[in-house]
Amino acid sequence: MQVSHPACTVARTWCAPSGAVDVTSADPGEQVLLEREGVLGALADHLARADRGTGRLVFLHGEAGVGKTAVLDRFALTARTTAEVLTGWCDPLSTPRPLGPWLDVAPGLGGDVEREMARASGSPGGLSHVLRLLRTEFEARTSTVVVLEDLHWADEASLDLLCLLARRLSRCRVLVVASYRDDEIAPNRPLRVLFGHLAGVPGVYREAIELLSLPAVARLAAGRGLDVDQLYQVTGGNPFYVTEVLAAGGAGIPESVADAVAARLSRVSTAARDVAEAVAILGSPAPVPLVVRLSGQALTAADDLLSAGLLRASAGGLGFRHELARRAMLDTIPHARRASLHAQVLELLRTDPVGGEDSAVLAHHAAAAGDVGAVLVHAPAAARMAAAVGAYREAAAHLRRAVAVCSGLPPGQRHSLVEQFGQVAAVANELTDAATALRSAAELRHAAGDRLREGDDLRWLSYVLWPLGRCAEAVEIGDGAVRALDDLPPSRELAEAYVNMCRLGTLSQSGVANARRYAERTIALGRELEDPETVWEARFHLALTRFVCAEDGDPEAAWTEAEAARDGALHAGFVDAAAFMTMLMGMCSAWHRDHGRADAAYDLLERLSTDRDLLSFGAVNRAQHSYRLLQDGRWDEAAATAAAVLDHPGPPPVARVLPLAVLGLIRARRGDPEACEPLAEALAVPEPNMTLLARAFRAEAAWLEGDDERASAEAHQGLGAATGHTDPWLTGELARWVFLSGGDVPAVRAAGPVALELAGEWRSAAQRWEERGCPYDAALARLTGDVPALLQARQTFAAFGAHAAERIAAARLRARGVRSGARGPRAATRGNPHGLTTRQLEILRLVAEGLTGPQIAARLHLSPKTVDHHVGAALTVLGVHSRADAVRAVFGGNDR
Structure with missing residues (x-):
């Protein structure tokens, strides 16, 4: 048997830039298939060769639910334009119909074939005459496709006829495509015997349909607020499982999946079901010795499950093919029996651990067995191990499990568990739960008179409240942490409370003076305590505030100092602190339109947040990157990046502001009527810097609509919230919209090309914008220039599809006596032959x-x-x- 060119079986996107296999659509013409271009292209190639008189048999295989029928339906839809398509089906009957799929096909092959096929179905010895008729019919036909679905359920006579025909296709203009489940073929099954008979036969091929990739699953789940990684993990990329979970809204096991698993279990022995229960309880992969001991069955009982495609064997043991199937199996086990089985596993692992003791496994089985004492021993240990390798989500899950049953512990131990959970949940981006736990921990410590731990819990709570958008409360709680600790002997907790106030001061900009004061105190205390982490971060905030506020004559020196402090922390292993510093550097670089630095910060923070599971940093980083992409004109990429942040479940509220504003501004620039919705939502979170940017974006949107009064009002509201320490790039951005709206520009600090615009030096401003890679901003600067500048601005706006600004440029040209002339199609429809936006x-x-x-x-x-x-x-x-x-x-x- 031959295998087609590897390129034909490589999963590639087919038919659409987004989506996945939609196996639920009733009309195959309406399906959108993802990652099926390879196999569809291979089938088209086989058909083309068959049309030239070289008949072929292609076995199309994949696991149950992978979308074989969807692919065959799409291929048949296309093939019907040049060939006749005949389809036969094999049925999952206890006793299959003799020649069942061929009887379905026969009516399309003429009366003689149909009569002989019916006669042969009652007398298997008549296959030779049917074969002669088929050869005669196929050799006389122009082009035919025969589809035989679900060959794993075929009767032996159907397979015999296929085997005989496959050896006689060389002069026929026919393509036979036979599908089967490759996860349900036991070694002794007739289909496996057929493959052996056809090994090496010319004109016989196999084509595989692969599971969906993570990107394909992500495209299908976009906009649904689900954790794509988890969805992919539980479904394994099986299209049937993916679509059913999405249809069920991601909650629980879809009924259709449970039915599919139950159907497979109905075909296995009681002993095999016991093995399936044991593997479901143990998790994948389940060590074989434990499976045998827990199930009480011989290992041979697993053979039925392997043949049925429920389980697969690996070096680690036995496991379900898909996590969703394992969970569906678990749901079939009564609750009391399930708890009993988990208790048995816990005891087996205690007495004879397989591969060494694993706290995470022990904690899991302890919780499922309802063994509170074991949970309180193993869950915290598992959390410590997970946190040590940066797996903070897993660590939070273990601690959540312990906190839920810790009421019987002595107060000190109970307080410690709640505290640990709050801290780990904060790093894992479970911010609401973290805030609740940390507030509770602080109250418990206060009641116990433990000022040191109370102050540290308040510091953590302050840290969590800012990304939740409760910025003023974060500063107030942070002050409370310092007050709780200031009267105590010098401690690392106090140094970290000082660092927290540095961070809040830098973030708010209105608290820059406080940030510097606390930075000086941190450096002194950190040196006394020999605590390099807090010293590095304090030095960073001193330098960055000087850079942002542009208060010394050498901002580049201030940036170099900030960069050195960040790098020092990183090289010393203080990754979380370095990540926070990198986030701030990326934010400042984006404000200052310094694309090189912004990209460097983005790349580093993406790596750090991924390696260390720092989810909040990752969300903020991608939010900032969407703004940076907007600046150099990559609007489609910016919109896609912003939408991805918003679609991902659980981004911190502060991380949503910038993507919402970016989406709204792109829509406003393109003239989309729905721009106001995300721009309005962007103001819902009162984060100081994001609020200023959102006001600037809203001012531009109003100006693009021709509402100069509202544009000026939005800009003035933003300037009213600024302080003397606000970054002059931000205040300058706001002042620009007062200027372009024809208002009186207030006396504010401005920096970069905007300062030149406000001074009337449009030519120098445009040049500086171009040098920074900001063509749209350069075009805005040219709007106050001469006629050639206005013509150039209009051309730039047209190239971007920014037809709102293009109309403004055209109006200014007309005011100078220059006719705009014919513009051709709208920018939004240019390049689209259908005239759609x-x-x-x-x-x-x-x-x-x-x-x-x-x-x-x-x-x-x-x-x-x-x-x-x-x-x-x-x-x-x-x-x-x-x-x-x-x-x-x-x-x-x-x-x-």
């Missing part, structure tokens, strides 16, 4: 994926009414009356 095309792609209006609204962060407006406009432009007609008009049967 970019947004209309994007929404139609999602319609083609099968998404409903509310689902599209959630994914694109629009209102359902806005989505309906765009769909209606697209129908009008295309001259059609339904969404399905619109999809066909734009994408046809194949391309998306």
Whole structure:
């Protein structure tokens, strides 16, 4: 048997820039398939060769639920344009129909074949005559595709006929495609025997359908607020499992999945079911000795489960093919029996640990068995091990388990557990739970008279409140931490409380004086305590505040000092502190349009947040990156990055502000009517710096709409919230919109090219913007220039599809007596032969994926009414009356 070129089986995106295998659509013409280009291309190639008179048999295989039928339906839809397609099905009957799939095909092959096939089905010895008729029919036909589905359920006569035909296809213009589940073929099954008979036969091929990749699963889950990594982990990328979990909203085991697992279990012995229960309890992979001892069955009982495709064997033991199937199996075990089995495992592992004692495994089984004492021993130990390697989410889960049953512990131990959970949950981005735990811990320590631990808990609570958007409360609680600790002997807890106030002062900018005061105190205390981590961070904040506020004559020297402090902390192993410093450096670089530094900070923080599981930093980092992409004109990338931050479950509220503002501003620049929604939401979190940026973005949006009065008001509100220590790049950005709106520019500090704009030096400002890689800003600067500058600005706006600003430039040209002339298609529809806007095309792609209006609204962060407006406009432009007609008009049967 031959295998086609490797490129044919490599999973590649097919048919759409987003989506996945949609196995639920009733109309195959409406399905959108992801990562099936390779196998569909291979089938098309086989058909082309068969059309030239070289018949072929292709076995299409993959595990249950991988989407074989979806692929065959799409291939058949395309093949029907040049060939006749005949389909037969094998059924999961206890006694299969003799020649069942061939009887389905026979009516399309003529009366003689149909009669002989019916006769042969009752007399297996008649296959030779049927074979002669089939050869004669296929040799006389122009082009035919025969599809035989689910060959793993086929009767032996059907397989015999296929075997005989496969050796006689060389002069036939026929392609036979036979699908089967490769996870349900036991060594002694007839289908496996067929493969042996056809080994080496010319014209016989296999094509595999692979599981979906993580990116494909992520595209399908976009806008649903689910943890994509977890979704991928529990489904393994199986399209059936993925779509069923999404349809169920991610809650629990979908009924359809439970039914599928139950159907497979119904075909195995009682002994095999005992093994399945043991593997489900133990988790994958389950060590074979434990499976045998827990199930009480011989290992041979697992053979049925391996053949049925429920389990797979590996070097580590036995495991379910997919975590979702394991969980469905667990749900079939009565609660009392399940607890009893977990208790048995716990005892087995205590007395004879397999591969050494594993606290995480012991904690899991202890909790499932309801053994409180064992939970309180093993869960904290497992948390310490997880935190030591940077697995903070797992550490938080272990501690959550312990906190839930710790009420019987002595007060000191109970307080310590709650405290540890709050701290680990904070790092794991479980901020709301962290704040609750830390507040509780601080109250418990206060009641116990433990001022040292109370102060440290308050410091942690302050640290958590800022990303939650409770910024004023964070400063107040941080002050309380310092007060609680200041009267005690010098301690690391006090030094960290000082560092926390440095951070809050730098973040707020209104507290820069406080940041510097606390930095000086931190350095003195850190040196006394020989605590280099707090010294490095204090030095960083001293330098960065000088750089941001532009208060000394050499900002580059201040930046170099900040960078040295960050690098010193990183090289000394203080990764969390270095990550925080890198986040601030990335933020400042983005404000200052320093793309090189911003990119360097982004790359480093992405690595640190991934390696150390620092989820809050990761979300903020990608939020800042969306702003940086906006600046140099990569608007589509900026919008995609911003949407990804918003779609990911649980980004801190502060991390949502910038992506919302970026999405809103891009829409405003492109003239989309839904720009106001995200820009309004961006003001909901009162983080000082983000509020200033959001005000600047809202001012620009108002100016683009021609509302100079509102633009000026938005900018003035932002300037009213600024202080003398606010970064002059931010105040300058706000002043620009007062200036462009025709208002009186207040006396504020401005820096960079904006300062030149406000001074009327538009030519120098435009040049500086260009040098910084900010073409849109350069075009804004040219709006106050001469006619050639206005022409250049209009050309830049048109290239970006910024037709709101383009109209403003055109109006200013007309005011100078220059006629705009014919502009051709709108920028939003240029390059689209159907005359649709970019947004209309994007929404139609999602319609083609099968998404409903509310689902599209959630994914694109629009209102359902806005989505309906765009769909209606697209129908009008295309001259059609339904969404399905619109999809066909734009994408046809194949391309998306």
